Amino acid sequence: GENVEQHPSTLSVQEGDSAVIKCTYSDSASNYFPWYKQELGKRPQLIIDIRSNVGEKKDQRIAVTLNKTAKHFSLHITETQPEDSAVYFCAASKSSASKIIFGSGTRLSIRP
Amino acid sequence: NAGVTQTPKFQVLKTGQSMTLQCAQDMNHNSMYWYRQDPGMGLRLIYYSASEGTTDKGEVPNGYNVSRLNKREFSLRLESAAPSQTSVYFCASSAAGDEQYFGPGTRLTVT
Numbered sequence: 001g002e003n004v005e006q007h008p009s010t011l012s013v014q015e016g017d018s019a020v021i022k023c024t025y026s027d028s029a030s031n032y033f034p035w036y037k038q039e040l041g042k043r044p045q046l047i048i049d050i051r052s053n054v055g056e057k058k059d060q061r062i063a064v065t066l067n068k069t070a071k072h073f074s075l076h077i078t079e080t081q082p083e084d085s086a087v088y089f090c091a092a093s094k095s096s097a098s099k100i101i102f103g104s105g106t107r108l109s110i111r112p
Numbered sequence: 113n114a115g116v117t118q119t120p121k122f123q124v125l126k127t128g129q130s131m132t133l134q135c136a137q138d139m140n141h142n143s144m145y146w147y148r149q150d151p152g153m154g155l156r157l158i159y160y161s162a163s164e165g166t167t168d169k170g171e172v173p174n175g176y177n178v179s180r181l182n183k184r185e186f187s188l189r190l191e192s193a194a195p196s197q198t199s200v201y202f203c204a205s206s207a208a209g210d211e212q213y214f215g216p217g218t219r220l221t222v223t
Contacts, residue, residue, distance in 0.1 A: 031209070043216055094209060
């Protein structure tokens, strides 16, 4: 069935360094790839998304890249700050379908 | 706009009791979802509704029932609660193939 794999499950980086989280998906018809951030005790919230007609999207310190051939997409956070500490989820879906498949999550910790 | 609202915020049940979690959205979305999130774990889809009048099972539907009451409201019912259903429950809504908006969650403890 449809599957999204996410790595690593935990990530610790020094404040100011970059963090990269990677996901692969199984359904080649997927064309929408959002990333959600969940702070402790809060609801998941969208931080950036990309559609299959582009290869990269940036929003200030965060960027997402998509490789459709490899069925692989990644989240890049530069100049990490303490407030970036959270759990990050990738996901994949098809525009024609309402169901979305989430990855298992990455717990990102920023060391001062 | 309130977005996605859920009631109650917290609930404690005894094994075997029943309850209904309520969810409503005011964004005119066709699709609505129920997830559960166990401590330190990811989001697991229980049921979803692609449009008013339809519901489909997700990854972990056993022990739950849902009702899409109208376009705005999607409820989740536990008929006979079990300790394994202790979790945080999130409702979400979206337009097809677009961002999901999550409610604040319901923390359920079954003793």
